[in-house]
Structures are given as C-alpha cells and as structure tokens.
Amino acid sequence: MGEAPRRPRPMRADAARNRARLLDVATEVFTTRGVGVPTEEIARAAGVGVGTLFRHFPTKEALLEAVMVRRLETMAARTEQLTTGSAPAEAFFDCFRLLVEQSVGKSDFVEALAAAGVDVRSALRESSTAIRDQLGDLLTGAQRAGAVRPELGLPELLALLAGIGRAVEQLGADPAGRERIFEVVFAGLRPH
Amino acid sequence: MGEAPRRPRPMRADAARNRARLLDVATEVFTTRGVGVPTEEIARAAGVGVGTLFRHFPTKEALLEAVMVRRLETMAARTEQLTTGSAPAEAFFDCFRLLVEQSVGKSDFVEALAAAGVDVRSALRESSTAIRDQLGDLLTGAQRAGAVRPELGLPELLALLAGIGRAVEQLGADPAGRERIFEVVFAGLRPH
Amino acid sequence: MGEAPRRPRPMRADAARNRARLLDVATEVFTTRGVGVPTEEIARAAGVGVGTLFRHFPTKEALLEAVMVRRLETMAARTEQLTTGSAPAEAFFDCFRLLVEQSVGKSDFVEALAAAGVDVRSALRESSTAIRDQLGDLLTGAQRAGAVRPELGLPELLALLAGIGRAVEQLGADPAGRERIFEVVFAGLRPH
Amino acid sequence: MGEAPRRPRPMRADAARNRARLLDVATEVFTTRGVGVPTEEIARAAGVGVGTLFRHFPTKEALLEAVMVRRLETMAARTEQLTTGSAPAEAFFDCFRLLVEQSVGKSDFVEALAAAGVDVRSALRESSTAIRDQLGDLLTGAQRAGAVRPELGLPELLALLAGIGRAVEQLGADPAGRERIFEVVFAGLRPH
DNA sequence: GATGAATGAGTGTTCATTCAT
DNA sequence: AATGAATGAACACTCATTCAT
Numbered sequence: 100m101g102e103a104p105r106r107p108r109p110m111r112a113d114a115a116r117n118r119a120r121l122l123d124v125a126t127e128v129f130t131t132r133g134v135g136v137p138t139e140e141i142a143r144a145a146g147v148g149v150g151t152l153f154r155h156f157p158t159k160e161a162l163l164e165a166v167m168v169r170r171l172e173t174m175a176a177r178t179e180q181l182t183t184g185s186a187p188a189e190a191f192f193d194c195f196r197l198l199v200e201q202s203v204g205k206s207d208f209v210e211a212l213a214a215a216g217v218d219v220r221s222a223l224r225e226s227s228t229a230i231r232d233q234l235g236d237l238l239t240g241a242q243r244a245g246a247v248r249p250e251l252g253l254p255e256l257l258a259l260l261a262g263i264g265r266a267v268e269q270l271g272a273d274p275a276g277r278e279r280i281f282e283v284v285f286a287g288l289r290p291h
Numbered sequence: 292m293g294e295a296p297r298r299p300r301p302m303r304a305d306a307a308r309n310r311a312r313l314l315d316v317a318t319e320v321f322t323t324r325g326v327g328v329p330t331e332e333i334a335r336a337a338g339v340g341v342g343t344l345f346r347h348f349p350t351k352e353a354l355l356e357a358v359m360v361r362r363l364e365t366m367a368a369r370t371e372q373l374t375t376g377s378a379p380a381e382a383f384f385d386c387f388r389l390l391v392e393q394s395v396g397k398s399d400f401v402e403a404l405a406a407a408g409v410d411v412r413s414a415l416r417e418s419s420t421a422i423r424d425q426l427g428d429l430l431t432g433a434q435r436a437g438a439v440r441p442e443l444g445l446p447e448l449l450a451l452l453a454g455i456g457r458a459v460e461q462l463g464a465d466p467a468g469r470e471r472i473f474e475v476v477f478a479g480l481r482p483h
Numbered sequence: 484m485g486e487a488p489r490r491p492r493p494m495r496a497d498a499a500r501n502r503a504r505l506l507d508v509a510t511e512v513f514t515t516r517g518v519g520v521p522t523e524e525i526a527r528a529a530g531v532g533v534g535t536l537f538r539h540f541p542t543k544e545a546l547l548e549a550v551m552v553r554r555l556e557t558m559a560a561r562t563e564q565l566t567t568g569s570a571p572a573e574a575f576f577d578c579f580r581l582l583v584e585q586s587v588g589k590s591d592f593v594e595a596l597a598a599a600g601v602d603v604r605s606a607l608r609e610s611s612t613a614i615r616d617q618l619g620d621l622l623t624g625a626q627r628a629g630a631v632r633p634e635l636g637l638p639e640l641l642a643l644l645a646g647i648g649r650a651v652e653q654l655g656a657d658p659a660g661r662e663r664i665f666e667v668v669f670a671g672l673r674p675h
Numbered sequence: 676m677g678e679a680p681r682r683p684r685p686m687r688a689d690a691a692r693n694r695a696r697l698l699d700v701a702t703e704v705f706t707t708r709g710v711g712v713p714t715e716e717i718a719r720a721a722g723v724g725v726g727t728l729f730r731h732f733p734t735k736e737a738l739l740e741a742v743m744v745r746r747l748e749t750m751a752a753r754t755e756q757l758t759t760g761s762a763p764a765e766a767f768f769d770c771f772r773l774l775v776e777q778s779v780g781k782s783d784f785v786e787a788l789a790a791a792g793v794d795v796r797s798a799l800r801e802s803s804t805a806i807r808d809q810l811g812d813l814l815t816g817a818q819r820a821g822a823v824r825p826e827l828g829l830p831e832l833l834a835l836l837a838g839i840g841r842a843v844e845q846l847g848a849d850p851a852g853r854e855r856i857f858e859v860v861f862a863g864l865r866p867h
Numbered sequence: 868g869a870t871g872a873a874t875g876a877g878t879g880t881t882c883a884t885t886c887a888t
Numbered sequence: 889a890a891t892g893a894a895t896g897a898a899c900a901c902t903c904a905t906t907c908a909t
Binding site: 250251255258259261263264265267269279280286287288291 | 447451454471480
C-alpha cells in the first residue's frame with residue numbers, strides 16, 4: 100500500500116524516529132513523574148539504549164530543554180493561530196485561556212511558561228523569545244483597545260499565566276471552578 | 292511491662308534546641324536552595340552530626356514534612372491574628388496577601404513530598420485543615436460583607452492562593468509588579 | 484590480655500586504619516596494574532565500600548596524588564638519611580642509586596620522580612619541592628667537590644633519575660646489567 | 676567452493692588511502708594527547724566514519740599496534756641509512772641519538788599495549804627484532820672500534836635507550852639540557 | 868566498502884541511611 | 889544522646905564495538 104519508497108531516506112529515518120520517540124517519552128515521563136526519573140528508564144521506555152539517548156541529547160538537562168522548547172513552540176504556534184483573525188481584545192483573552200488550559204495536568208508546561216518569563220537557559224532563549232514577543236503584541240493590542248489595564252507589563256502577564264496555570268492544575272477536573280477562576284482573573288485584568 | 296513512668300525530662304533541653312535548629316536551618320536551606328540539598332549539609336549548617344538529624348527526623352521526607360507543618364502552623368497563627376482584629380473584608384484581603392507572600396518558595400516542598408509518595412493530605416491534614424477552615428470562614432465573612440464574589444468556592448480560593456504564590460515567586464524582586472498582580476486579583480475577586 | 488583500653492581513642496582509629504589501607508592498596512594496585520583500575524575494585528581490595536574511598540579521597544585523582552605524595556615523602560626521608568653523614572660526592576651517588584633502585588618494578592615510582600621534575604599538580608608541589616631541594620643541595624655539593632660535571636642542572640638530574648629508573652625497571656632482574664647501567668651513568672656524570 | 680580467484684583490486688586505492696590516513700592521524704593523536712583519545716575522534720580527524728576505522732583495524736589495540744609497527748619500521752629504515760654510510764663509532768652514537776629523539780612520546784603506547792594484555796613481543800616481534808638486530812651489530816661494531824665499553828650488552832643498551840628517551844621526554848623543550856644529557860650518556864658509554 | 872546510529876557494560880561519584888564508638 | 893565514618897544502591901555519562909542502511 101502507499102508509494103514504494105524508491106530511495107529510503109539517507110538512513111536518517113530511524114534516527115529521527117528515535118529522537119522523536121525520546122522526546123515524546125521524556126515529555127510524558129517528566130510531566131507525570133517529575134524530572135527525577137533516571138535517564139536509563141526514559142531510554143528503556145523509548146525502546147532504545149542509554150547511549151542512543153545521550154547521542155541525541157548530550158545531557159539530561161539538554162533533553163529537558165528540548166522538551167521545553169517543543170512545548171514553547173507548540174504554544175507559539177497555537178497563539179499565532181488565535182492572534183491572526185480576531186479582534187485584539189478577544190485574541191488576548193482567548194490566548195490567555197488557551198495557554199492556561201494546555202497546562203492542565205502538565206506541570207512541566209507551567210515550567211515552560213515560567214521559563215519564558217525567566218529565560219536563564221540559553222537553549223530556551225530563542226523559542227521563549229518567540230512567544231514572549233507574541234504575548235507582548237497581544238497585550239499591547241488589548242491595552243490599546245481598552246480591554247486590559249494599561250499599567251500591566253509583560254513580566255506580570257507571564258507570571259500570571261504561569262500562576263493561573265498552576266492554579267488550574269491544582270484545581271483538577273472541576274470545569275465550573277476553573278471557569279470561576281478565569282472570571283476572576285479576566286475581570287481583574289480589565290481596566291479599573 | 293508496666294515500668295514506672297518516670298518521664299525523664301532534663302536532657303531534653305539540648306535535644307529540643309537541636310530539633311528547633313534543624314527545623315530552622317532546613318526551612319532556610321530548602322527555601323533558598325531547593326530540596327535537593329544533602330542532609331549532611333543541613334546537619335552541618337545546624338551544627339550537629341547527621342546522626343542527630345536522623346534521630347530527630349527518621350527520614351529526609353519527614354524533615355520536609357516537619358518544615359511544612361511548621362510553616363502551615365505559622366501561617367495559621369498569623370491568619371488567626373489578622374482574622375480576629377479586622378473587619379471581614381479587610382481581614383480577607385490582608386490574609387490573602389500574607390499567605391501568598393509567605394508561600395514563596397514553598398511549591399518546591401509540596402512537589403517533593405508528593406513525588407516521594409507521601410500522602411500529603413494525610414501527613415499534613417491536621418495543620419492544613421486548620422488554615423483551610425480559617426480561610427473558609429474568612430471567605431464566607433468577606434462574601435457576606437459583599438466584598439468578594441458570592442459564587443467563589445473554597446477550592447478555587449486555595450487554587451488561586453497557590454497560583455498567585457507562584458506568580459509572585461516567578462516575578463522575583465519587583466515590588467511594583469507584585470503590587471500590580473495583587474491589584475488584578477483583588478479587583479477580580481470583588482463582586483461583578 | 485594486654486592493657487585494658489580505658490578510653491578507646493576518639494574513634495578516629497578505624498578511620499585512620501581505613502585510610503592507610505586504601506593508600507596501601509591503591510599504591511599496590513596502581514603500581515602493578517596501572518591507574519586504569521576501577522575505584523570500586525580498589526575499595527573492595529581494601530575491604531571497604533566505595534563511599535569510604537570517596538570519603539577519604541574526594542576524587543580518584545586525589546587518591547593518585549596521595550599515593551604519589553607518599554612516595555615522594557618516602558624518597559625525601561631516605562635521601563635525608565643518606566645526605567647527613569656522608570661526604571658530598573659519596574652522598575650524591577648513593578642517593579642517585581637509592582632513588583633509582585626504589586623504583587624497580589614500580590612504574591609509579593618513576594612517575595613520582597617525573598612529577599618532581601614537572602610539578603604541575605598543585606597537591607604535589609609541597610612534597611616534590613622537598614626532594615627537589617634536597618637533590619639540588621646534593622648536586623651542588625658534589626659539583627663543588629669536583630665529583631660531578633659543573634654544567635649539569637637540576638632539571639637534567641631529575642630527568643636522568645626518572646629515565647634511569649625506567650631503564651632499570653625495563654631491564655628487570657639482572658643485577659649485573661643494572662650495575663653496568665650505573666657504571667655508564669656515573670662515569671658520564673663525572674667531569675669531562 | 677573454489678570460486679575463481681578474481682582478486683579484485685581497483686577500489687583498493689581509496690581503502691589504502693584511508694588506512695594510511697588513519698595511521699597518520701592515530702600516530703599524531705596518540706603521541707600528542709595520549710592513548711585515551713576515543714576512536715571516534717580519530718576517525719573524525721581522519722575524515723572517515725568509525726565503521727571504516729574498525730574495518731581496517733578490528734580493535735583499538737590493533738590500531739595501536741599498527742602505529743607502533745610503523746614507527747619501528749621507520750626507525751629501522753633510518754637506522755639502516757645511518758649504519759651503511761658511517762664509521763662504526765659515529766654510526767652508533769648518531770643512531771642512539773636518533774632513536775631517542777624518535778621515541779619521545781612512545782612510552783605511552785608500549786604501556787597501553789602491555790596493559791591490554793597483548794604479548795608485545797609476539798605482536799611486534801618481527802619489526803622490533805629488526806632494529807634489535809641492527810642495534811646489536813652497531814654495538815658490536817662500535818665496541819670493536821674501541822668507542823664503547825666492551826662489557827655493555829644489548830639488553831642494557833635497549834634499556835638505556837628507553838630510559839634516556841623518557842628523560843628527554845620529561846625535560847621537554849630545552850635543547851641545551853637535552854644536549855647535556857646526551858653528553859653525560861655518551862661520555863659514560865665510552866670505555867673506562 | 869563506507870557510514871554513523873545504536874548498543875550497553877563499565878566508570879566515577881553522590882547521598883540517604885545505619886551503626887560502632 | 890550525639891557523632892561522623894561506613895555503606896552501597898543509584899545515577900549521569902563514556903566509549904569500544906556492531907550492524908542496518
């Protein structure tokens with residue numbers, strides 16, 4: 100079935116698959132069980148040897164960074180979608196909600212948000228700059244539209260995103276309660 | 292069986308001093324440098340041997356727990372103070388602020404405890420129940436006084452406290468920004 | 484039997500014994516099988532756990548250094564003995580022979596000699612300075628007595644010691660051959 | 676069985692080039708940075724993949740051996756040159772000097788080979804026998820010419836070569852000091 | 868033949884916990 | 889009660905060697 104691959108890609112296919120698998124597994128594992136999980140276990144769960152893990156990510160920290168970068172990129176992509184095609188105010192609040200909701204049950208997503216606000220890690224700088232810029236534009240737009248307190252700065256916004264992400268995460272599966280939290284924050288963000 | 296209960300007391304003075312010192316040092320160290328700091332270092336900083344540490348706290352986890360419990364108790368005490376001498380609305384907001392500012396750096400602990408498989412609720416239930424009850428009273432009082440949205444429940448309040456704690460923690464040393472965050476949340480908490 | 488030890492030494496006795504044993508074993512093992520031997524094996528051979536090894540020597544390199552320091556100190560002590568109480572020329576040649584003969588079958592002894600000539604390692608500096616100074620005095624004395632070429636410097640002497648140590652080591656158990664090597668070198672060291 | 680032996684040859688050009696390049700690089704790298712350098716790095720420096728390295732040399736140890744053999748062969752060739760065109764005494768001393776200067780940095784190899792359990796003599800016997808024989812002839816010639824102590828045997832000469840090689844190696848870049856060492860040894864080698 | 872991704876045993880080191888003193 | 893030396897399982901990471909492409 101499908102097309103016969105005349106030239107099986109220059110052999111990078113398996114490598115790329117392994118890399119992707121490692122990233123997926125690491126994301127899952129770090130999210131659910133914390134960053135303390137041994138590298139060996141991650142490798143085993145991905146079906147490869149430790150050596151392979153370290154070939155793709157020279158350090159456990161590098162693996163963590165890669166996970167975060169991917170999360171940040173996902174965020175940026177979705178933010179991008181929302182941004183284009185909505186009125187500034189609407190875009191701002193939709194985006195806030197989206198970012199927060201993506202982090203439910205995923206504490207490392209919150210970490211990623213937080214990292215975007217702190218940005219000490221060199222490897223993360225590029226991708227965290229991306230969303231930070233997007234959010235900056237979004238914030239300015241909403242403020243110009245008179246939908247958000249004019250005195251609010253980008254750092255506070257990032258901190259609030261990470262914080263509300265955590266709040267929602269801690270609340271767990273309680274849609275009504277989550278909605279109430281959004282109401283509180285959104286109301287508070289509006290001028291006056 | 293049935294030894295005369297002489298209940299020795301004299302030597303306890305030093306022991307109690309050591310215990311208190313260990314708790315102080317552990318609080319300081321865990322807060323500023325994370326829970327990854329080796330027990331031996333904590334013992335040294337407290338001026339005792341590791342053995343002494345483990346005599347008082349049979350496990351590192353137990354030490355973490357004890358630190359948490361004491362924090363919670365301190366918070367409960369301060370909350371009590373605030374509660375008893377102020378108008379309900381004022382007491383509520385003062386208390387919110389106090390708890391947020393006291394909880395900076397605490398999230399690390401909770402996660403470590405959870406990761407260690409401790410049933411956080413069982414271990415800390417007693418002391419955490421105390422503040423939870425106080426907060427419930429405070430919330431109801433503020434709602435009756437018309438200072439807080441009537442539909443807000445205790446779970447959301449707790450989640451918000453944790454979340455804003457994290458936001459403030461991430462923001463770091465920026466008093467003006469921190470104030471802006473409080474303004475947003477306090478404004479949002481008020482009815483309508 | 485024996486004296487009842489009223490006060491068993493402040494408990495350092497065992498620790499010191501372990502440390503000494505580790506040093507002995509490491510010396511033996513490094514000498515006979517090279518520095519590539521795993522730390523764990525050294526610990527096992529000394530009858531202790533790895534942790535104990537690392538408690539006494541924070542690094543494998545530190546252990547190696549300690550071995551070398553002890554060798555250098557041994558050399559210095561024996562050199563000292565020979566120096567005092569002999570005529571300068573005699574002392575010089577006796578000492579040369581002694582140093583070389585101690586290194587037979589002990590390549591790390593040669594290393595120690597070499598280290599005294601190079602002295603990059605900070606930890607070795609003190610002890611290597613000691614013998615270097617002694618040998619410097621010895622050399623000057625012998626040169627003043629007209630027994631050694633006046634143009635020979637200390638660096639060359641140290642290099643020669645290490646080199647002849649290696650030569651003798653490679654020659655193995657052949658007393659006559661060893662003697663011939665000494666004859667060659669001693670003759671060459673004399674003026675003209 | 677019994678395929679027609681076509682004896683392919685064409686593609687061998689590249690293979691031979693690779694082999695030679697690997698040997699060159701390995702010699703350089705092992706000499707300057709020790710035998711601990713990873714195979715992969717050597718392959719990269721030679722511009723080939725690890726697989727190619729292991730196709731040519733089934734083992735790291737085999738690569739080491741090949742490097743040694745080539746060094747010995749080079750030495751033998753130069754020794755031969757010196758031998759044939761000079762008076763016996765001159766040839767002997769020139770050759771001594773040459774071998775010492777060529778062997779700088781070689782001791783590392785021999786030790787690594789020995790440590791790896793290779794029977795150095797069997798693996799390198801052929802090529803080392805060559806120089807040994809030449810040196811034997813050279814020694815005898817010089818002794819007949821009255822330029823070298825008659826009682827000196829070939830084993831001591833070999834040991835001296837290795838030892839002085841090490842001495843010179845340790846001395847590093849100090850031409851004058853090196854010269855003084857040669858003076859000492861050459862003077863010592865002469866009769867009486 | 869060549870490539871380089873994959874492997875996994877092996878290494879140095881850490882750290883919570885125990886126990887002799 | 890206190891001490892700190894000892895323990896050893898656990899961890900991150902390396903590297904010679906194999907093998908699918």
